[in-house]
Amino acid sequence: MQLLHLDSSVLGAASASRRLSAEIVARQLALLPDLAVTYRDLAADPPLHLSAAHMAARMGEVIEDATLNEDLVKGNAYLDELLAADIVVIGAPMYNFSIPTPLKAWIDRIAVAGKTFSYTAAGPEGLLKNKKAFIASARGSSYPANGPSAAFDHQESYLTGLLAFLGMTDLTIVRAEGLAIGPEAKDAALARASEDIAALAA
């Protein structure tokens, strides 16, 4: 079985979502020791933003640009890695109420009609069936579902919708939030998230 592990935080060793995504992967490896892990650090090695040239290449146009061609190869590898994965673990901090831009750029490369979803007479259909997904969510404030700040959550809500659109409805979110309140609140939130991870079943 294959596990695809993505990180996207720009905070390096201080990152909460990196710590949690690594713990989720370690837990999955403990449960399924034969897992093969592919890792992508999207902050350290980001894809280019989607451009007109990317779309032209997708339509079969030959692109005479080495940088772009390298990036096209990378985007194809993203797609292959996702299609091959049985489990996907996404380290996803909230930045400005949404996800980091390299993670969005990754999504722009893997959300491809005919590959990961298709349009049918009955509406769109996700093609990524039978995959498990985990989101390691970290955020400075809190966004309780029924509270006034819930409308600002374009991070978990976006990823949940996007993954479901692609067919990945088996999703577990591990969340550490309120991290900016202070060191004690942060330690407590991370400890709670670690407990949630330790309790994950196969």
Ligand SMILES: Cc1cc2nc3c(=O)[nH]c(=O)nc-3n(C[C@H](O)[C@H](O)[C@H](O)COP(=O)(O)O)c2cc1C
């Ligand atoms: C550029 C930037 C933007 C942020 N924007 C928000 C935000 O809109 N809402 C929020 O609750 N926290 C925000 N935060 C706080 C982060 O969500 C928090 O630091 C979290 O730990 C980030 O995850 P990471 O440590 O894995 O990078 C922001 C932090 C950074 C660095």
